[in-house]
Amino acid sequence: MKYLVRAFVLGIVGYAVGVGLTMAIRGGGPTDEVAVVIGYIFALMGWLGGIGGIEAFGRQWVGKSVEVSTARGWRRYFQFSVDHKVIGIQYGVTLLSVLLIGGIAAMIMRVELASPGVGIVDLDDFNKIVSMHGILMVAVAVAGIIGAFGNYIIPIQIGAQDMAFPRLNAIGFWLVPPVAIALLMSPLLGAFNAGWTSYAPLSVTNESGQILFNMAIVTFGMSSILGGINIITTVITMRAPGMTWGRLPIFTWAGLATSVLAFAVTQFFAAAVILITMDRVAGTSFFQPDVGSALLYEHIFWFYSHPAVYIMVLPGFGVILEIVTTFSRKPLFAYKAVVASLFAIVGLSVVVWAHHMFTSGMANFLHGPFMIITEAISIPTGVIFLGILGTLWQGRLWFRTPLVIAFGWLFNFTIGGITGIFLADVATDIHLHDTYFVVAHFHYTIVGGSIFALIAAVFYWFPKITGRMYNEKAGSIFGVWLTVFFNLTFIPLFWAGMNGMNRRIGDYPDAFEGANKFASVSALILGASFLLFVGxxxxxxxxxxxxxPNPWNARTLEWLIPSPPPEHNFTSQPVVIGSPYAYGVKGSVHAYFPDANEGDDPGDGSAQNQETVLA
Amino acid sequence: MRRSWIPVVILWVAYTVLIVVATAQFTWFPKEWAREAAVVDEAMLLLQYLAAPIMSLVMAVMTWSVIGWRTEGGAHREDGAPVRTNKIVVTTWLIVTSALAIYVVINPGFVGLAEIRGEPSSDYVINLQGQQFSWEVTYPNGATALDELVIPVDARVRYDIISIDVLHSFWVPAFRIKIDALPGITTTAFATAEEEGTFEDDVNLRIQCAELCGAGHANMAMPIRVVSEAEWIEYVEALATDG
Structure with a gap:
């Protein structure tokens, strides 16, 4: 805790120094946006130094040796730990907490929308809550699976002892709390009401809370980029002997594809909000009419934010494919085609951004090409579905909570995909764009595709990470509850959107009251399900x-080591000799430990132990 | 086990029929007040029908997974058949999904694009200016109004749209048309009202701002009144002399 306290102190001191310097040099008040920007930058440096950057990096700069935390027990979770497993749990717990905060914002919105007219929050506050809900949930979807399980599971799945750059990994995580703090502090400066999309010129002229939003995005972007390069390097260079590309577990493939995408495009969102910040504090005119262009913002923004939905959902594909294979005890169907599709999606996703702009007033000739490429992305996505359905086909299915939630995922994401076609098509999108149809659609893809997968992953790897089994009955009840009420919440909103209700409004015509009331009641019941989850x-x-070690009797490497894994993952070097998914093939082995003593090998020795737990 | 494709196919067909029948029974869309609305609704309905077999396939496999493929035995149950892939299935799947994608790109994709985003001739041009948080109409004779938009029935109107502050979006749910209002750039939309009526008849006969524009965004709406051409000419002339 000592380091966390020091991080907060140095953060606050840094903020004071930054603001003080700015005021000393240019005058003005402490809430001037320039002062806030400079203060934030100093605060971030103070925070990173305080949490452990001084020991992990700073000492090196003055010729001393690096010190990294060797704390054990619960204390290591509050420190600058370089253990990828600790960092994975830090990400997981932080982002699940953010998910709950964002969920509370959603509950406030649904209560307000339960009836027309202004109820518990006024219209501008409603917009601010929408914006807060949006960006918090986007953060959870972007980093939830890849941050928590990408960090925890990928190094083990490939037989590595840690990530390629452990200190960078720690920096990547410790950049996340300042993001949450900046966003949650923004109401002190009037919050931000331009939505998570922050379209200019509104985001240039609204209240100063927007500045903290911008800073949070840049910080979160740095975290994503550092995480991305780390996973790419780790998967390319640190695979165990025999872990050829053809034997790579599918979750690792998905994590690699995600990281390539995150590494390539994240800077565009940062660039867009930096330009907004410049327009606000430095007097530039990037998004001013006549001199600059408001459309420019949309192009830069969506150049990140469309690929971002694949950053959210690709790891989801990996999780669901992993779960389906394990619980149907069949090889992953069409493994090669599925891997190729993951990368086809990576490629296509960076050239479809303008399908968010069919009603933006961009040049007419752009509509056709973007429509074609957008429809084309449904082909590789279809292959992923083929992989899932083909693996389930005549499988020997064991319905445990992860599979129950994977089924919810499958149902939801199919609806999300199909309704995406309506929005990819120019003629129908012109009516549906910016309506509740879009709201329902992206909740089906992002909650349905990413958050459901995150929750399924939590249950799937829970026994590995904690060494204990969750309560199966409570887990599967939660899975069904979540799926049913998620659908009851969002199905009526498709109808509302088609019938003339637009999004981001705290008040609406009376005609939509029925659908909204139904959605609000369902949403509250949906929200309540999380009590069961967290409990x-x-x-x-x-x-x-x-x-x-292996309660599911799965085959990838993380299931061949004890639960929870020892500090350096493997006590002896694993050697990979076959596919991780060769279910049904007599005598097939994924990996073994040539140097292990008889007693060390948990593969067979602990099988009886598992039986007793499962019975 | 081996013949389990039979129940899956039966379920697939049953679900498809069910969805198609339900789709045909239910009124999905609000009343069409303009010719352009019919194009959009037709496209949406076509996509709904095309979606039926896709949704049904996933639902059929899911249903039979629970009924037919569930096994007991826990973690140490037998393995399934070691089917790694099947060239015929993968190839067929790719051909069918590609064909579907190409089909929807052409129709309703390009067909609808031509109808909605073509640049047809127009009978009248009405200027609209979005501002926080209202719309200002300027009729062809220069008359302006802030309280309602009055348009002639059976005439194709071109709307030239601009904003003087932030982004707004011109959306008429009854016409199914939408285009953003940008500061500094004029955008256009076309609509041909086909029936006389007012906002009191249908709440969707309104211009609704559809792009988040600030505190008053939710209520940035303007009622529309569709009248006969003669009545409309009379109205705008009276408006010009009064103003």
Missing amino acids: NLLYSALWGPKVG
Whole structure:
């Protein structure tokens, strides 16, 4: 805790220094936007130094040796730990907390929308809550799976002891709390009401909370880029002997594809908000009419933010494919085609951005090409579905919570994909754009495709990470509850959108009251399901029954080591000799430990132990 | 086990029929007040029908997974058949999904694009200016109004749209048309009202701002009144002399 306190102190001191310097040099008040920007930059440096950057990097700059935390127990989670497993849990817990905060914002919105007219929040506050909900949830979807499980699971799946750049990994995580703090502090400066999309020129002229939003985006972007380059390097260079590309587990493939995308495009969102910041504090005119262009912002923004939805959902594909294979005990159907599709999506996703702009007033000749490429992306996505359905086909299915939630995912993401076609098509999009149809669609793809996968991943890897089993009955009840009420919440909103209700409004014509009331009641019941989720996880992490290394009898490397894994993952070097998914092939082995002593090998020795737990 | 494709196919067909029948029974769209609305609704309905077999296939496999492929035995149950891939299935899947994608690009994709975003001739031009948080109409004779938009029935009107502050979006749900209002750039939209009526008849006969523009965004709407051409000419002339 010592380091966390120091980080907060140095952060606050840094902020004061930055603001003070700015005021000393140019005059003005402490809430001037320039002062806030400079203050934030100093605060961020203070924070990173305080949490452990001084020991992990700073000492090196003055010729001393680097010190990294060797704390054990719960303390390491509050420190600058370089252990990828600790960082994975830090990401997981932080982002699940953000998910709950964003969920509370959603509940406030649904209560306000339960009836027309102004209820519990006024119209401008409603816009601010919408914006806050949007950006918090986008952060969870972007970094949830890849931050938590990408960090925790990928190095183990490829047989590595850690990530390629452990200190960079720690910096990547510790950039995240300032993002949450900046966003949640923004109401002190009037919050931001331009939506998570922050279209200019509104985002140039609104209240100063927008500045903190901009800073948060740049910070979060740095975290994504550092995480991306780390996973790319780790997967390329640190695979165990015999872990050829053809034997790489599908979740690792998905994590690699995601990281390539995050590394390539994240800077565009940062660039867009930096230009807004410049327009606000430095007197530039990037988005002013006549001199600059408001459309320019939309192009730069969507150049990141369309690929971003694939950054959200590609790791989801990986999780679901992994779960489906494990619980149907069949090889992953059309593995090569699925891997090729992941990368086809990476490629196509960077050239479809303008399908968000069919009603933006951009040049007419752009509509056709963007429509074609957008429809084309449905082909590789279809192959991923083929992989899932083909693996389920005549499988020997064991319905545990991860599979139950994977089924919810499958249903939701199919609806999300199909309704995407309506929005990719120019004629129908012109009516549906910016309506509740879009709201329902992207909740089906992002909650349905990414958050459901995140939750499925939590249950799937929970026994591995904690060494204890969650409560199965509570887990599957939660899975069904979540899926049913998610659908009851968003299905009526498709109808509302088609019938003339636009998005981001705190008030609406009386004609839409029925659909909204239904959605609001469903949403509150949906929100309540998370009590069961959090309760189950907390209780089971402390008092759940202990499990052996491999409760699912899965084959990838993380299941061949103890639960929870030892500090350096592997006590002896694993050697990979076959596919991780060769279910049904007699005598097939994914990996073994040539140097292990008899007693060390948990592969067979602990099988009885598992039986007792599962019974 | 081996013949489990039979129940899946039956379920697939059953779900498809169910969705198609439900789609045909239900009124999905609000009343069409303009010729352009019919194009959009037709496209949406076509996509809904095309979606039926796709949704049904996934639902059929899911249903039979629960009914027919569920096994007991826990973690140590037997393995399934080691089917790694099937060239015929993958190839067929690719051909069918590509064909579907190409089909929807052509129709309703390009067909609808031509109808909605073509640049047809127009009978009248009405200027609209978006501002936080209202619309200002300028009729061809220079008369202006802030309270309602009055348009002639059976005439194709071109709307020239601009904003004087932030982004807005000109959306008439009853006409199914939408285009953003940008500061400094004029955008256009076309609509041909086909029936006389007012905002009191249908709440969708309104211009609704559809792009988040600030505190008053939700209520940035303007009622529309569709009248006969003669009545409209009379109205705009009276407006010009009064103003």
